[in-house]
Amino acid sequence: MNMDLSRRSFLKLTGAGVAATSLGAMGFGEAEAAEVAHVRPFKLTTTTETRNTCPYCSVACGIILYSKGDLRKGDKAEIVHVEGDVDHPTNRGTLCPKGAALKDFVKSPTRLKYPMLRKPGSDKFERISWDQAFDRIARLMKDDRDANFVAKNAAGVQVNRWATTGMLAASATTNETAWATFKFAKGLGIVGFDNQARV
Structure with a gap:
């Protein structure tokens, strides 16, 4: 079948096709109206x-x-x-x-969710409370600082160094938290201070 169209008729027919397709794409078609009735709720609505x-x-x-x-x-x-x-x-x-x-x-089954301690000579980790963990860390830090803190160097200059303990800070923090962490470490005299970003 041969169809003879003038340029004007072709443009009118094309414009009508574009308009009809656009209306259908915007949801004005009968099929789209039927689909809207069966849309399930967004899965994150109740979260x-x-x-x-x-x-x-x-x-x-x-x-x-x-x-x-x-x-x-x-x-x-x-x-x-x-x-x-x-x-x-x-x-x-x-x-x-x-x-x-x-x-x-x-959701990993191997994710650490609470403090664990492996006692000297043991081959397994045991769960301990947060209070026990903090008390143990504080006690070990205090004992090490008391034994190894250097207030003055050999020349008698005040240095306030604690070089036997280091600190590794987290990098996914705010500037304010990073500042407070650094001040805490340096306030104790810790020399070895690094950030997770370099690891």
């Missing part, structure tokens, strides 16, 4: 949103954790989804492969 920082490297990307239950209230919540925070100035919603897999990191 609690918690903003946080990715724990991996020193970039400190913003993340949003979606959980059943409220993490901020201390509820036992289950994290069901993790995504990048589009409002965060560092990553603007993007995540690297490690950050994108954070849900698996949180």
